[in-house]
Structures are given as structure tokens and as C-alpha cells.
Amino acid sequence: MSEFEVELKNINKSFGDFKASRDINFGIKKGRLVGLLGPSGSGKTTILRMIAGLENPDSGDIFIGGERVNDVVAGKRGIGFVFQSYALFRHMTVFDNVAFGLTLLNKDKEFINKKVNELLELVGLAKFSHRYPAELSGGQRQRVAFARALAPEPKLLLLDEPFAAIDAKVRKELRQWLKTTINELGITSIFVTHDQDEAIEVADDIIITNKGRIEQVGTPADIYREPNTSFVAEFIGDSIRLDDISKFKGFDINEDNTSTEGIGGIIRPEFLEIAADESEASMPLGSEEGKVIATYFRGNNIQVDLEVKGEILHGWRSLEKKPLKRGDKALVFIHRIYSFKNNHTTILENRGKLKDSVII
């Protein structure tokens, strides 16, 4: 038996000339809640539909629970699927929607009644069992779709952009609710999203897709701290792209002492320390001089856009510090940069930090 509940091996899929999946490989352990994250059109839905059996891969193998399921029809794979559009049966009541999968299994009436009521209780819709989908709000429909997918007790739950059609506030609540509910049930789940905040907040593991490929698999923290590829570095978090990192103090050489000239990279706002003057700066010697272009009040901090050596960077500044305004000079210390070499990222720490610490 494989250690994975779901495993995809060398999966390829084309629609006509268009390659929607290229050599997809990943494994998901039992009980994990996994986010499939990537830009629109990157092939997330395609992967999900192939796992569900709604689409067939051109080559490669799909395993669920250790069994190869390529030739098993969708209905026999033991999966529950929550569609992006919910796909509730519009002519059936909420109760009948949730009961549908159970009637197919020829369960007796008493069992179905009990199970459906339990599930409706779980999703907080017990009062609505006699309503039609058209008579529910978006969030309520989403929960019906969730209950309906869970009813036949699938081994694996697949959710395609489960929150996409729900407004921002309800979405936040639903995310948390879904995460706790799935964790309590302990069912292996994969959900698709193109919202990185959502993936980071909800998922135990994230799989990042781009142009039909998998870029990286890892926990949200891993992916955030150590992006493997330039795409991931740029896609996750708030990123500022640089074409040549060698012009900044402390980043002139790589770890192996070779020059960084011509090497690109990514800076994140949280890598910057912006000081109004030398007395405020923790590392004045290693800092670059910059000119403030704009400032934005962000509630709990202020975003400062600066021009440094011809590049526009942005960072955050505490509200308690001396306010900066457009045209002011400022000192910017860059703590680290993700540098790119052959589409692989390395974290470069500012060498000035090492030197300064030696001096102190």
C-alpha cells in the first residue's frame, strides 16, 4: 500500500492542441486538506476533474486509496464533488438533494432520513430542508452542495472553488467553518482556489499549478518561506520583481562568492526596513538611500513606496514612527532577496548583516 490516499503519476491531458496538464505528479496523505492554487487557466479544475473521473487523462496513472482508478467510472471512485456552480438539482428540495446519493445506494428510508437530517444539522440548514435551491442564499447553497457531497460517505472530497461565488464577508466565515468541519470529519479533501490568502488560511498543504505544471508542493509556511521557483516566489505574497539584484548593497555576490550581476530576484515588503534617518536605522551602513514617492494609510500600518536605485520598492512602516511624506529621503535596509538562477530560487541574506554583527 502506498503512503498516499491520492496519487497522480505522470499525468498528461490535452484539449485539442492545448496542453492542460503536463506531467503532473503528486501524492496526498490521508486526512489532509489540500489547496490546489494557481492562476486562472493553469489547469486546477482539469486536475480535479481527472481525479473525480469526469475527465480522462491522456497518459499517466491515478490512484485513490492505493487502487489505480483510471478505468473506474466517476460514480465508483468513492469521491464527493462540490462544483464551483454548486450544481444543485434545481427541481429537488434541499432534503432530496442531500438524499440523492443515498437513494442511489439503495439505503432504506429510515437510514436516509436520519443521515440527511444529521448532515443538514451539521451544515446548519435543518430548517431549510423543504426549500428549493432557488430559495437559498449563495452561502446556503454552498453548504447544501457540501452536505450532498458528504452524504454517501466518500473517501475523498473534491471542491472546485467552493467560495468563489460568495461575497467577501461570508466567504471568510465559510472558510473557517469548512476547515474545522473537514478536520473534524477527517476526510481527505482537495479544494481548488486562485486566492492565495484562502489557500494559506485553509490548507494543510498547497499544490501550486502554473501553465498545466506543478510548481511546488508544501505547507503554506514552506511555500511562503522557501519558494522553489521564480513563479511561486512571485505568485505568493506581495512581490516586487527585480531584473538585477547586484546593484543593492549586500547582494553583490552569491553564497558561493560568484557575482550576482544580471541575476533577477524578488523582494517582499516585509524584507524591507524603512527608516526616516540614520538614528532610526538599525543598520545605517548597509542601508540604501531612497526617495519616498507615495504613502498609503493601511489601517494598522503605512505603506511607503520608494524609489531606490531606479527601482520602485514598497514596504511598511509602523504608525508610531515619524511619518514620511512624498519627496522625503529615507533609508532602506533590504534584509533578504529571493534570487533566481535557472528558474530556481535561493534566499540571499544581506551580507551587511553578517558584517555588522561581526563589528558589534
Add this chain to the structure above:
Amino acid sequence: MKKDKLVRISLIFLAVSFIFIMLVLPLLLVAKEALAKGFAVYANSLTEGIAVKAMILTLEATVAAVLFNTIFGVASAWLLTKYDFKGKTFLASIIDLPFAISPVVAGLFFIMLFGRMSPLYPFLQAEHIKIVFAIPGIILATIFVTLPFITRELVPVMEAQGRDEEEAAASMGADGFTIFRKITLPNIKWALLYGVTLCTARAMGEFGAVSVVSGHIRGKTNTLPLHIEILYNEYNFTAAFAVASVLVIFAIIILIVRNYIEWRSKKKISAV
């Protein structure tokens, strides 16, 4: 404001008088002519053998066309909306063809295909299969001219509904037939019934194509519309109008059913 009202009233007046002259008046005249020689004559022209035969034949052709086109319509709409394949748009326009070509041409087409000039004719002759100038030809012609009605009603509805619900059912383990019966059919029910009424109305009234393939054998291959024409050409006006009134009554029934269906499905939609 006042001007608005004036425009509205004159438009309503125009529409109503037009409807009266073009529709109501002729219908009243049909009724008047049909009953001109009293109810006994009216009843007699309807119960007389040839008229009854024509009525039965019309019903047969209509039922056959509706049955065939219901199956064909559902299958083709299913194919056109739930699958992707090459030549899909071409198939869709082929299905619409009977709308585009004149029914008389369609009739001639069947004569060419199954009549004396056809290469199939010797074979049909040998097997004693009679198609043109016989009931099968009339049924075929009726099916042909009413072919697009149901597909046309279903395609937009099924297109709008997408494949999601069917896929959801499939992912829960429903087989094709269960999906059709429990998901697809209830969703297209009203559109299908609407298409059926349109198809029925057209099938009963069909004249051109049927006229060409029927051969006008009295009491054998005459449908109601053909029978009316013959009576009329024989200056037997009372009988012609009496038989015509039967078609009118059918048409009114269909109209009522149609409106009921429209009202029901609208109610369903406004609930959504």
C-alpha cells in the same frame, strides 16, 4: 402623458382590429358556413365515412410525428448540448433544414427518394413496400416538416442548464438512464411539453408536403387538410367548413394547452 395615452390606445385599436379581421372574423365565418345548413348537415359531414377516415389518418400521422420527434428531439438536443464533437454546428443547421425549405419541395424529395424514379423503387416493389401515395409516405412527410420543433425548444434550455447537474449525479454513482430520468427530464419537462404542442399543431395542419406524397386517394390517403381542399374544390362548402371547424377546434385546444404550459413554466422560472 396625454400623447402617450393616445398612442397606446390607437396601437391597441390597430392590433385588435387587425386580429379581428385576420383571425376572429374568418373563424366566425368558418363556424357560420359550417352550420349554414343546420346542425344535422354539420354532424353528417363529420361522421360520414371518408371524413372519419381522414380524421383518423391525421391523428395517426400526428401521433407518429410527435412520438418520433419527441425521441429524436430529446436525443438530438442532448447530443448538441452535452457533447463536443466536430461538425456540431453543421448538424444543428441540418436539423433546422425543414424550416428553411418549402414543404412542397420536401414532398417532392420523398417522391424522388421512394417513388418510381428512385433507384430504391425496384427493391421496394419486390418487397411490396409502398411508401409514396400511401400512409407511410404521409407519416414520413409529417415527421419531416415537424422535425426541428422539439429540438429547437430544448437546445436553449439545456444549453443554459449546462452539464453540471448531470455530472454531479454521475459523480454520486447514477447511471446514464437514472441521470436522464431523475435530473435531465424534470429540468426540461416544460420546454419539452411546449415543443410537443407546437409539433402537434404543425403536424395536424400540414398540407404541402403531405399533399405531394399522398396521391389524394379518397378514404385512403387523405388527411383532414387534404379532405377539406377536395370538398372545397367540389363546391361542397358546408362540408368543407364543417371539417375545417374540427381543425379549428383542435387548434384552439392546443393553444389553450400551450398557454397553460407557458404560464406554468414561467411560474417555475420566476420562482428561481
